[in-house]
Amino acid sequence: MNKKLLKTGFIAAGLMNIGGVLLFSRGFTNSAINNADPLVMSNFGLLMIVVWGLAYLGAAAIAANIKWLAGAFALEKLVYAMVWVMWLSNNGVQQLYAKDFFAGAFYSIYGLNDFVFMVFFAWVFVSQRNGRQGASL
Numbered sequence: 001m002n003k004k005l006l007k008t009g010f011i012a013a014g015l016m017n018i019g020g021v022l023l024f025s026r027g028f029t030n031s032a033i034n035n036a037d038p039l040v041m042s043n044f045g046l047l048m049i050v051v052w053g054l055a056y057l058g059a060a061a062i063a064a065n066i067k068w069l070a071g072a073f074a075l076e077k078l079v080y081a082m083v084w085v086m087w088l089s090n091n092g093v094q095q096l097y098a099k100d101f102f103a104g105a106f107y108s109i110y111g112l113n114d115f116v117f118m119v120f121f122a123w124v125f126v127s128q129r130n131g132r133q134g135a136s137l
Contacts, residue, residue: 009120033102067125
């Protein structure tokens, strides 16, 4: 297992969560994101996405036994990806783009981002045998 790839993947996931939320929400001031999905994307929900990003950054420093942590991260990303698909099936991003470009862009990509990192975390989970083969990050 490529140690550098693992570390880079965890850091990328963290930076995408933190940077993406801060950029697209304009520092938690973009109410168009909140209004489009008040249950999941309230400012509290966005803050929790940032907290998950901090957890991914912390995981980048773990030297071994990361299998089950990666599995939890994969499950978390699966939930967000499924919520995104359900949101898209009932809403349109065009309306959001008309209200706010950043909100439209956020809702256009957040689920794809979560899916990509879900695959990465699932790969880490299945590639580590019994949680003992930890790659030194």
